[in-house]
Amino acid sequence: MQRTVFFISDGTAITAETLGHTLLTQFNGIDFRQVRLPFVDSRVKAEKAVTEINRAADQDQAQPIVFNSIIDPELGRIIGNSRGHLVDLFGAFIGSLEQALGVKSSPTVGQAHGLGDIEAYETRMEATNYAMNHDDGMNIRLGDADLILVGVSRSGKTPTCLYMALHFGVKAANYPLTDDDLEQSRLPVFLRQHRQKLFGLTIEPERLAQIRETRKPGSRYASIRQCKREVESAESLIRMEGVSILSTTHSSIEEIASRIMLKLGLDREMH
Amino acid sequence: MQRTVFFISDGTAITAETLGHTLLTQFNGIDFRQVRLPFVDSRVKAEKAVTEINRAADQDQAQPIVFNSIIDPELGRIIGNSRGHLVDLFGAFIGSLEQALGVKSSPTVGQAHGLGDIEAYETRMEATNYAMNHDDGMNIRLGDADLILVGVSRSGKTPTCLYMALHFGVKAANYPLTDDDLEQSRLPVFLRQHRQKLFGLTIEPERLAQIRETRKPGSRYASIRQCKREVESAESLIRMEGVSILSTTHSSIEEIASRIMLKLGLDREMH
DSSP, X not given: OEEEEEXXXXXXXXXXXXXXXXXXXXXXXXXXXXXXEOXXXXXXXXXXXXXXXXXXXXXXXXXXXXXXXXXXXXXXXXXXXXXSEEEEHHHHHHHHHHHHHTSOOOOOTTOTTSOOSHHHHHHHHHHHHHHHHTSTTSOOOOTTOSEEEEESTXXXXXXXXXXHHHHHOOOEXXXXXXXXXXXXXXXXXXXXXXXXXXXXXXXXXXXXXXXXXXXXXXXXXXXXXXXXXXXXXXXXXXXXXXXXXXXXXXXXXXXXXXXXXXXXXXXXXXX | OEEEEEEEOSSOSHHHHHHHHHHHTTOOSOEEEEEEEOOOOSXXXXXXXXXXXXXXXXXXXXXXXXXXXXXXXXXXXXXXXXXXXXXXXXXXXXXXXXXXHTSOOOOOTTOTTSOOSHHHXXXXXXXXXXXXXXXXXXXXXXXXXXXXXXXXXXXXXXXXXXXHHHHHXXXXXXXXXXXXXXXXXXXXXXXXXXXXXXXXXXXXXXXXXXXXXHHSTTOSTTOHHHHHHHXXXXXXXXXXXXXOEEEOTTOOHHHHHHHHHHHHTOOOOOO
């Protein structure tokens, strides 16, 4: 069974899509065809969206689902006249929020993911530069780091660092455990002195071998034997040093980042 | 006036926070103290959350707002017994979605930002590596790029590329326009041959000077005169080459990324 789902917004449509995805994951067995329609900020664009929704209704022979986060009431009404099943993110809550807060809302488009203030933007940019310059053990002067991820090569350190920097303005460095470190069963001194900032990532050897195989097919580096040995040594080394550890095998970047920040008390406002 | 806002979830709380932020931006003049409570996945944690909510109610002498995206109905009920104003993201929509889709939902925690399928995860990882390895003109073999951002130094190219890679699996490269390029008033050949993948970023000279000043205080590089000259030449060069251009001055990374992808027809599913 195929159903078409629209995410419509006068901004990026990120809010509509984020909530929409979460809701759709609660329904199994349906093949959702997903269509994003961001920046629907004029009557003409709203009417075009309605045409698309109605066309999908004809094609699917079923009502499309429309996650709508358009703020302008007039444009919202146009979308509301389509043949889709409307999930109105603002309409559903704004009234009761006005009551609870005791003030009227003032419609403002596209503030949610906006710069907000320049300071927060700077923090994200600076953190992103930091993550780029302190990736993969590139720089061992780690005094400014908010956290330092350690783990074997391809355990998910780089994307996790970049995600935390981009979204939370966290200065995240990472260091790949080398054969030397693993043989000596101890972390280098420049990491030990920042122990309270360290966090370990690990991964199932089978998955690691898969990932490495796509990068260096047929190599020793990608062999299951090598991956097993590295992961085992790394895990025991990280535990021995008293550093927290998380497996990335079955988690998303978002989840890993959230768990690490919660654990290290780095829980800042999301941007 | 201060009001405390909670974002509660049995997962990362990203969904609750994303929708919550969007809704709160519609209310001006209130100082929102924001508290994230991710991974509330047990009775004990839910009861701790209730204690925190009730304490905030006492402190603020006003009802806290609680954006709740806990899926487990039992834990949801515990939160519902707090003294907060509950905004129940799932409860509000899941019933009408069940009707529209004609199937019952099956509660699944934390799938929204989950791996989903390994293939999508791989795509994001590969794209992130690509963005790292093709940052700042580091690599001029751009045949595999989905898009290539051009612009003066510090116009926002790197974070935009990383964001698109991490979230959309888009292989985004970037190239900083050099003095040579600007003087010759033409793009290098290795960019021209990929013209359909090019996109220009620009920025107000005053803002650029501010950003550069924090990096190289008092330098010619950060002077308003130099920034003005570079921005003017870059904009006219980019326009002359027939390449689309966007200003990053008043936009968020999310918005810039969304607009570029829409323009280049790279609109993929968000992860």
